[in-house]
Amino acid sequence: NAGVTQTPKFRVLKTGQSMTLLCAQDMNHEYMYWYRQDPGMGLRLIHYSVGEGTTAKGEVPDGYNVSRLKKQNFLLGLESAAPSQTSVYFCASSYSIGKGTLSSGANVLTFGAGSRLTVL
């Protein structure tokens, strides 16, 4: 059981280049998330998806686009990379975001190992 797999693990881009980060999960989770982690800050939600074919903006969506064409995959795209997008990106998935009546296990996120992106 692989859990959540992110590719690539490392990438260096030049300003203005584009790229796509791929997240794949094999747990049949409905919800998937993309976060970025910067030094001294908590994780910040970029975009998330509550099911196949649906996406929504998180806290810091500008400069990113996402797609969820298949339930198991969640793609994060940078159309024109900027140095401010240098960060570590984490993908996560869960059964649901939870509404209090679900068991605690349903609220737990499973994370990928992260993708370190450097934009020069």
Place this chain on the structure above:
Amino acid sequence: KQEVTQIPAALSVPEGENLVLNCSFTDSAIYNLQWFRQDPGKGLTSLLLIQSSQREQTSGRLNASLDKSSGRSTLYIAASQPGDSATYLCAVQDSNYQLIWGAGTKLIIKP
């Protein structure tokens, strides 16, 4: 706006000590609070989840408490070991079902 703070940012203790990590949040209207562990170069691993109606959760040498009224949670680690060295993050799920994260406490256990 919900804000989550973890103090201290870093902590170094000798092996075998019991220790407490702190997490505070500004809005008590939360669904749950979670503690995660992050190892260098790896993803986050969920340690404990406390529902808003609960006061504490335990897993092995870890015990997490929640006091919603004061906006605080503590993660207690008993008999610390070098393998406990990692960054510990807390996150609250707010009334919009979003997770709001603290910046983490980097813990170093010295052999």
